[in-house]
Amino acid sequence: MITADRLKTVQEYYFSRKLREVRGLINEGKPIINMGIGSPDLAPSPEVLETLKDAITDIGAHQYQSYQGLPELRAAISQFYKDKFAVETDASSEILPLMGSKEGIMHIGMAFLNEGDEVLLPNPGYPTYTSVSKLIGAIPRTYELKEENGWFPDLQELEQTDLSKVKVMWVSYPHMPTGATASKEKLTQLVDFARKHGILLVNDNPYSFVLSQNPTSILSISGAKDCALELNSLSKTFNMAGWRVGMVLGNKDHINAILKVKSNMDSGMFYGIQKGAIAALKSGKEWFNALDEVYTKRRELMFQLADKLGCSYDRNAVGMFVWCKLPKGSVGSEKFIDKVLEDKHIFIAPGTIFGSNGEGYIRFSLCVKEEKIKEAIERF
Template sequence: MITADRLQSVQEYYFSKKLREVRGLVNEGRPIINMGIGSPDLAPSPKVLQTLKEAISDMGAHQYQSYQGLPQLREAIADFYQSKFDVTVDPAGEILPLMGSKEGIMHISMAFLNEGDEVLLPNPGYPTYAAVTNLVGGKPVMYSLKGENGWFPDLDELSQMDLSKVKLMWVSYPHMPTGAMAKKEQLKSLVNFARSNDILLVNDNPYSFVLSNNPTSILSIDGAKDCTLELNSLSKTFNMAGWRVGMVLGNKEHINAVLKVKSNMDSGMFYGIQKGAIAALQSGPEWFEALDEVYNKRRELMFNLVEKLGCEYDKNAVGMFVWSKLPKNASPSEEFIDQVLYEKDIFIAPGTIFGSNGEGYIRFSLCVKEEKITEAIERF
């Protein structure tokens, strides 16, 4: 059976392939320390877990659920955005819960892209943006992000391009993989750029609450809803990656377009998971403080490891990664991480998987216990 032509436009996800190699080494008895993946190793709060346990006995818990999620979940998301970002959203029409924000990338692309439409994608950036664009027949147009510009696009340069075919622009602040923040004025300039060029801007925002003293949402910019959607997720903030709970927020017209796609793709999120998500969104400040305390300790240790490798890093970056610039005259990123993997039994992500501007960089995940980071340091 011949596969669809669209599969020629994408490759198997890097981590899918590389982790098979890493698992092979583990099966050989190698003591591999995995610092490549941003999968939280901590548990959700006891309240969230208890809520899930109790919810599975509720009447109707095991029936099909609404495509739009429980009204209480949408209300909890609205309350969360109001209290954390000072953003007002209507839970009745401006919020759509998702089974993880990753599926939202596909739903949004299917809702707004026709074959041949162009999409502005960050380099470096989350590789799924490009993969999904290709799968739906769009044309990726990479825009350059560089450390000397704070990993923020040169909008003046972009304005000189022919943007007549551009339909979507993906951004991610706090930025993945670099951890760079965008100031409010920069977010405002992004919204103005999108509006003036009739582009739908999508901000992917799952890292605002990890080691960040100033959580931000692009929807806090006046008029942003006219031309902007925001994706968010409970995966990183509440250690619920495997639960698959995300959301997309924006004006009613845009949300309804995404809902048309989503309602033909699934039959609603499991009731118990929705109830657990509500409990998570209602967490008090002590939850966020405890989370940052853990990640702060890990990050300080990780800085030590990064320095042993002779790499440079930004102490002010946020999120659950340490993005590091390789020393001069070092091997290319993928060769460098393979050398570390096979000589020191430590897996680190090469910057190149996030785009060509990731060459010369490597990324360390903070989803590693302190004793393992200490062990990694000792191996050097």
């Protein structure tokens, strides 16, 4: 059987391929320390776990659920955005729960992009933006992000190009993979740019509450709902990556367009997971403080490891990664991490998997226990 032509436009996800190699080394008895992937190793709060357990005996818990999620979940998301970002939303029409924000990337693409439409994508950036664009038949157009510009796009340079076919622009602040943040002034520039050129701006925002003292939503910018959507997730903030709980927020028309796609692709999120998500969203400041305390200790150790490798990094970056620049004269990123994997049995992500501007950089995940980071330091 011949596969669809669209599969010729994408490759298997890098981490899917590389982790097979890593598992093979582990099966050979190699003492691999995996610092490559951002899968939280911490547990959700006891309140979240108890809520899930209690919910499975509720009447109707095992039936199909609403495509729009429980009204209580949408209300909890709305209140969360009001409390944390000072963003007002209509829970009944401006919020759509998702089975993870990665699902939302595909739904948004299918809702707003036709074959041949152009999409502005960050370089470096999350690889799924590119693969989804290609699978849909849209044309990816990367915009350059560079360290000297704070990993923020040169909008004046973009305006010198033909933007007539651009329908969607993907951004992610705090930025993945670099951890760079964008001020409200910078986010306002993005919103103004999108409105001026009739572009749907999508901010992917799952890292707002990991080592970030100033969580910001693009929807807090005046007029943003006219031209912007925001994706968010419980994966990183509440250690619920495997639960697959995300959300997209925006104006009613944009949300309804996404719902048309979503309602044809799944049958609603499991009731117990939704109830657990509600409990997570109601977490107090002690939860966020405790999370940051763990990641702060890990990050300080990871800085020590980066120092051992002669790398430079931004101590003010946020999120659950440490983005490091390789020392001058080093081999390329992929050769570098392969050498470390072979010699020290430590897996680090090469910057190149996030785009050509990731060459010369590597990324450490903070989803590694302190004792393992210390062990990695000792190996050098």
